[in-house]
Amino acid sequence: MRKITKIEASRPDPFSVPKMRVAAYCRVSTDSDEQLESLQAQKSHYVNYIKANSEWEYVGIYYDEGISGTKKENRQGLQRMMSDCENKKIDLIVTKSISRFARNTTDCLEMVRRLIELGVFIYFEKENINTKSMESELMLSVLSSLAESESISISENNKWAIQKRFQNGTFTISYPPYGYENIDGKMVINHEQAKIVKYIFSEALAGKGTQKIADDLNNKRIPSKRRAGWTATTIRGILKNEKYTGDVILQKTYTDSKFNRHINNGEKNKYFIQNHHEPIISHKEFETVARVIEQRAKEKGIEQRNSKYQNRYPFTSKIICSECGSTFKRRIHSSGKRKYVAWCCTKHLEDISECSMKFIRDEDIKMAFVTMINKLIFGKDFILKPLLEGLRLMSKSDNISKIEALEKEIDDNTSQKELLVKLMAKGYLEPALYNREKNELLMKKEMLTEQRDALIDDLNSELSKGQEVNNLIKYVNKAGSLKEFDDEAFDNHVEEIIVFSRQEIGFVLKSGITLRERM
CATH class of the missing domain: 3.40.50.1390 (Resolvase, N-terminal catalytic domain)
Known part of the structure; x- marks a missing residue:
């Protein structure tokens, strides 16, 4: 076998x-x-x-x-x-x-x-x-x-509905602050958490800073609302939250058309509701803590929401991590006896396993900006001027001709629809055929209109970019070689900074181009 x-x-x-x-x-x-x-x-x-x-x-x-x-x-x-x-x-x-x-x-x-x-x-x-x-x-x-x-x-519809609930006082706070729970649409005190809230306010009244209070709570292993540990920012948010007095201010923040959230500094209406729920902290204690915080801020030379404060840190909210997309926050670091300003990824600070991007020095960013501007000053003829000419040609020839062609197609579509109505009125078309042809024309017109509108948006964008390039050319023509960081120039011409690594960043200019610089 x-x-x-x-x-x-x-x-x-x-x-x-x-x-x-x-x-x-x-x-x-x-x-x-x-x-x-x-x-x-x-x-x-x-x-x-x-x-x-x-x-x-x-x-x-x-x-x-x-x-x-x-x-x-x-x-x-x-x-x-x-x-x-x-x-x-x-x-x-x-x-x-x-x-x-x-x-x-x-x-x-x-x-x-x-x-x-x-x-x-x-x-x-x-x-x-x-x-x-x-x-x-x-x-x-x-x-x-x-x-x-x-x-x-959908967002606009939701905003309208929320505005109505703001106005008639029926808005439900679905995510109450630490110390409260949402039970049947009402804010009810969580007594265990309320003890911690009272402790935080009493420590602040005793003169402790927000970071020290956070460290004390972390050392005692007291969980925060999200169980991610206490931070100075969390403590400061509690000390400034009027909800602990039983009152509520609605619409303290708002979302713009690009879905970015902003603090409402008067751009939108606010709604104040007294005695909305049971308080944890008295008005007197809350106001005293507010004065203590204000005094500490004055001692440090910080005056919030005035122009001096807002221009103090030109990079605030403008530095973006290329790894996780988070913004960078300003911190003070020490090297021996020397202290220096650094910018750190907020995601990295919260959880190093979520983002590995390390800090970058404030002075290095400023020096990179000076280098970038000086390159533009000396190289404007072969960098900026060709870019401006390209944007002008693009806006003049390509998009405009396409828009005109689409406009003609939309007009032809309208004429076909009018002819279709006349044929139907004279009995030359069956209703089923008329409806089918009409729907096809409507769908085609909708698509053509969308294409036209998209091109118009692109054209407006190109024109806007062209203006930004022109502004930048005017600046570099007037400027001599830059010796030090210029806050005004940075604010006028830079949209944001992208951090690719500790050795390389990119300046995203308002003209639409990104220029990389080594640090």
């Missing part, structure tokens, strides 16, 4: 096709039970969907729950997925729709372009778009613009 022994292959088959590594991305915008159930359903669907394809290898599910889709920096699941794409762990991403992936057109296109550069493609189920087979970004741009418009519309 023949004996057969199988000899296992020692090398991979050169003709075999490796499986495509596929991941899915899901997101729900609130943390309600219904939304979380939807998230579970999405995750289950994609596990089965990916594993059912024999040519795909299931990599995993990335998701964000209770997170708005308007800004990519707010979504940890998305950031983790992008990181894995950078590390060559994913070939294809499957997601429900463009609005689930991003409701900000800029973010959407930026991420899609970055992923294509990495050789990673996205399949949007609802729109049936695969970025691998896209010949143009136009459709994706239009659809993501619609998603952004939808998000803005």
Whole structure:
């Protein structure tokens, strides 16, 4: 009898096709039970969907729950997925729709372009778009613009409803401060936490600083509201929160059209409600602590919300971490007996495992800015002037001609619709055919209008950038070689600073260009 022994292959088959590594991305915008159930359903669907394809290898599910889709920096699941794409762990991403992936057109296109550069493609189920087979970004741009418009519309509707509740006093504080709980829509005292609030106020009255109070609470292992440890900022927020007196000021912050949150310094109406809930701290004690804080600030030379204070730190809120997207905050560091100003990533300060970006020195940033400006002064003829000319040519020829062509198509569409109405009125068309043709014309007009409006926005943006370049040229023409940091020049011409590493930063100019400098 023949004996057969199988000899296992020692090398991979050169003709075999490796499986495509596929991941899915899901997101729900609130943390309600219904939304979380939807998230579970999405995750289950994609596990089965990916594993059912024999040519795909299931990599995993990335998701964000209770997170708005308007800004990519707010979504940890998305950031983790992008990181894995950078590390060559994913070939294809499957997601429900463009609005689930991003409701900000800029973010959407930026991420899609970055992923294509990495050789990673996205399949949007609802729109049936695969970025691998896209010949143009136009459709994706239009659809993501619609998603952004939808998000803005929802946001405006929510703002209107909230404003009404502000005005009639029925607004519910869904996330009460430390010391309170939300029970049946009402703020009710949490007595264990209330003891800590009273301790914080008594220590402040005794003259202790906010950092010392935070250190004491951390040493006693008393958990904060988010259980992330106490900080000076947390303590200061409690000491300045009027809710502990039983009163409420509504709309202390607001969100602009780009979904950025700002402190309301009078731009929007505020609403003051007295005796809204049971107090933990008396008005007298609260006002005394406010005076103590004010006195300590004066001793340090800090006068909040005046022009001197606001111009004191030109880099505040303008330094962005390239690793995690967080802003940098100002701190005082020591090297032996010498103290110096440094800027640190807030995410790194909170949790070093979430961001590895280390601090950069204030003096190094200022020196990098001086170097960058001096390069522009000496190189304006081959940097700024060609850029300005390019922007002028782009705005004059390309976009304007495209807008004019779209306007003509919109006019033709209107004429076709009028002809269609006349034919229907004379009985030459069946109602079903009339409705079908009319709907097709309406859809085409909507798409043409969106394209035209997008080009107009681009044109306005280019004109604005051109003006910023022109302003910068005027500045460098007048300026001699810069010897030291110029606050006014920085504020006039720089939008933000991106920190790529401790050795390299990028100045994002208001003209739209980013200039990198070594430090």
